[in-house]
Structures are given as structure tokens and as C-alpha cells.
Amino acid sequence: MAEARQTVERPLSPHLSIYKPLINMVMSILHRLTGAALYFGTLLLAAWLIATAMGEVPFTYVNALFAHPVGQLVLFGYSWALVHHMLGGIRHLIWDTGRGLQIWQVNALCWLTILCSISLTVALWAVGLALRGQL
Amino acid sequence: MAYRTPLARVRGLGSARAGAEHFWRQRLTAVANIFLASFLIWLVATLAGADYATVKGTLAKPQIAIPLLLLVVSGLVHMRLGMQVIIEDYVHSEGHKIAALMLSSFFTFAVGLVCVFAVLKLSFGA
Numbered sequence: 662m663a664e665a666r667q668t669v670e671r672p673l674s675p676h677l678s679i680y681k682p683l684i685n686m687v688m689s690i691l692h693r694l695t696g697a698a699l700y701f702g703t704l705l706l707a708a709w710l711i712a713t714a715m716g717e718v719p720f721t722y723v724n725a726l727f728a729h730p731v732g733q734l735v736l737f738g739y740s741w742a743l744v745h746h747m748l749g750g751i752r753h754l755i756w757d758t759g760r761g762l763q764i765w766q767v768n769a770l771c772w773l774t775i776l777c778s779i780s781l782t783v784a785l786w787a788v789g790l791a792l793r794g795q796l
Numbered sequence: 797m798a799y800r801t802p803l804a805r806v807r808g809l810g811s812a813r814a815g816a817e818h819f820w821r822q823r824l825t826a827v828a829n830i831f832l833a834s835f836l837i838w839l840v841a842t843l844a845g846a847d848y849a850t851v852k853g854t855l856a857k858p859q860i861a862i863p864l865l866l867l868v869v870s871g872l873v874h875m876r877l878g879m880q881v882i883i884e885d886y887v888h889s890e891g892h893k894i895a896a897l898m899l900s901s902f903f904t905f906a907v908g909l910v911c912v913f914a915v916l917k918l919s920f921g922a
Binding site for chain 1: 829830851852868872907
């Protein structure tokens with residue numbers, strides 16, 4: 662790609678801040694954001710696995726971090742990001758086949774993504790906590 | 797199109813010389829990750845709050861360790877491709893872009909090696 666060397670301050674065309682947020686635009690941004698969050702969140706998985714491999718003391722330490730309210734919040738956010746990115750990915754796979762690209766279908770799929778990601782994540786945590794008698 | 801040689805058309809790699817490889821790998825790993833990430837959610841949910849011996853014993857089982865290793869490989873390939881797109885979209889200076897892409901690769905390989913090493917150690921080691 663050619664390097665654009667700006668020598669004169671030229672006016673820019675209207676960008677993000679001027680547009681009314683639309684559901685497909687918000688879902689597109691969220692898909693990228695959750696993807697980036699999952700990227701760095703792999704450190705959580707790596708920490709859990711390596712601590713378990715290292716022995717009981719590191720394991721107990723990492724487990725305590727995850728069990729702390731802040732840790733639980735991070736894990737909740739991570740699980741939502743994972744579910745949301747997965748559902749968004751399925752939406753993109755549907756679009757890849759050329760289906761669901763009418764405007765009303767696009768909007769419906771986008772609303773479905775956010776509604777399902779939130780309810781599915783809450784349901785997963787509710788079931789998980791209920792099974793261990795913490796709810 | 798008239799200027800392209802028949803050989804270039806057959807190879808189908810386009811001007812970026814990588815063809816649809818990036819796109820296709822992203823989709824391939826995406827489909828795999830639907831199953832593998834669901835497995836991870838189930839695994840973490842069932843192991844939450846479990847004691848050390850249980851977690852260690854579970855992660856050492858082949859039927860757990862193998863999908864876990866598949867997830868690490870498929871997930872990291874997917875996320876490295878994704879981060880590459882983000883970097884290429886937002887980092888415009890050529891030097892910074894190459895540095896960021898290198899860092900992203902280093903991060904991916906480091907995380908991957910730690911995860912794979914840990915799972916294999918649990919499976920084969922003490």
C-alpha cells in the first residue's frame with residue numbers, strides 16, 4: 662500500500678461520531694471488540710493450564726484469583742465475549758453463503774445475536790452456579 | 797483482466813499473492829471453534845470450584861486433553877488472523893505495522909506453547 666504523506670491539513674469526510682448507531686454497525690464493532698478481548702483473554706486459559714501443570718500452590722493461587730469477585734466479573738465478561746463472538750461468527754457464516762442479506766434479515770440477525778448472547782451467557786452462569794448450589 | 801497471464805489466472809492468487817488463504821483459514825477455524833469453544837465452556841463450567849486433584853486428573857484424560865489441544869491450535873490460528881486484520885486496518889505506518897504484526901505472532905506462539913506444554917505435561921508427566 663502506498664504511504665499517504667499528508668502535507669496539507671485537508672477536511673475529512675464525516676466519520677463514526679456523526680452517524681446514528683445502527684444495530685448492524687454496533688454488532689460489527691462488538692464483533693471486533695469481543696474478538697480482540699478474546700485474543701488477550703487467552704492469557705487466562707494459559708494461566709489456568711500452566712498453573713495446574715506447575716503444582717498445587719500455583720493452582721490454588723490462580724483459582725483464588727478467578728474466585729475473587731473481580732475475577733468472577735472478568736470471567737463473566739470473557740464468557741459473554743466468547744458466546745457473543747461465536748454467535749456473531751455463525752451470523753457471518755450464514756452471510757457468507759449469500760443468505761440473510763435483505764435489510765430486515767440483517768437487522769433481525771443482528772438483534773438475535775445480542776439477545777441470544779446475553780440470555781445464553783446468563784443462563785450458562787445460572788445453571789453452573791445452581792448445580793454447585795451457589796444460587 | 798486482459799493483462800493477466802493464463803498462469804496467474806490458474807494460480808488464482810491475485811495481487812496480494814496469498815489468494816483466499818486468509819479468508820478460508822478464518823472460516824475453517826471458525827467452524828472448528830464453534831465445537832471446540834463450546835467444549836471449553838462445558839469443561840470450565842464442570843471444573844469450576846473443583847479441587848486440585850480433580851482438575852489435574854480431568855485435564856490429563858486423553859478425551860479432555862485432545863479437544864483442548866485442538867482448541868488451542870484452532871483458536872490461536874483464528875485469533876492471529878483476526879488480530880492481523882485489526883492491525884492492518886488501524887496501523888498505517890509501515891514500520892509500526894510490521895512491528896505490531898510480529899508482536900502479535902510472538903504473543904500467539906507464546907500463549908500457544910504455554911498451553912500445549914501445560915496440557916502435555918499434565919498428560920504425560922507426573
